[in-house]
Amino acid sequence: MRLQNKTIAMFVEEGFEDLEFWVTVMRLREEGAQVTIVGVEANKQVRGKNALSAKSDVAAREVSANDFDAVVVPGGWAPDKLRRYPAVTKIVSDAYAQNKIVGLICHAGLVGISANIVRGHRATGSLGIKDDLINAGATWVDEPAFRDGNLVWGRVVEDIPAFCRELVSAIEKP
Numbered sequence: 001m002r003l004q005n006k007t008i009a010m011f012v013e014e015g016f017e018d019l020e021f022w023v024t025v026m027r028l029r030e031e032g033a034q035v036t037i038v039g040v041e042a043n044k045q046v047r048g049k050n051a052l053s054a055k056s057d058v059a060a061r062e063v064s065a066n067d068f069d070a071v072v073v074p075g076g077w078a079p080d081k082l083r084r085y086p087a088v089t090k091i092v093s094d095a096y097a098q099n100k101i102v103g104l105i106c107h108a109g110l111v112g113i114s115a116n117i118v119r120g121h122r123a124t125g126s127l128g129i130k131d132d133l134i135n136a137g138a139t140w141v142d143e144p145a146f147r148d149g150n151l152v153w154g155r156v157v158e159d160i161p162a163f164c165r166e167l168v169s170a171i172e173k174p
Contacts, residue, residue, distance in 0.1 A: 001032030002172045009038045009068045015077030018048035020105050027164040049076045060087035065094035070171045075106020083114035101170045105154030105163050122148045124155045
């Protein structure tokens with residue numbers, strides 16, 4: 001198991017993209033990672049865009065980037081909600097500043113923008129946030145998944161396998 005003894009924060013909020021969340025969580029756990037589901041509130045049950053649900057383990061205000069080896073934000077409508085909470089953007093910003101891996105897929109780049117970590121990086125995601133990323137100083141790249149520094153980017157649902165490969169590799173050898 002490539003991620004044995006690695007701790008990873010996976011963010012969740014109402015409207016998360018079901019597959020980007022669950023497939024990534026399962027893939028990380030399959031590699032032996034300890035995945036903590038971080039939400040706006042602890043023990044909060046939320047529904048994804050396609051009716052799957054997830055429950056947070058802890059509230060973002062109860063943890064810090066110091067508690068994790070990496071942080072991951074799935075897409076969907078959740079990133080636009082998550083970015084409004086300073087505790088969430090602080091964890092993402094601090095993880096980035098500590099040179100830890102930050103995984104962003106689909107609309108998750110919105111959290112990266114609010115955490116002030118995308119400027120000067122290549123970035124991808126849903127076409128719906130292309131202009132937002134460019135306006136925040138990122139260089140748009142239309143590729144399924146890639147790593148740029150300590151940021152791991154994934155484009156959309158269809159690119160989850162490529163995103164997970166990049167993410168696992170990056171966390172294994174930061």
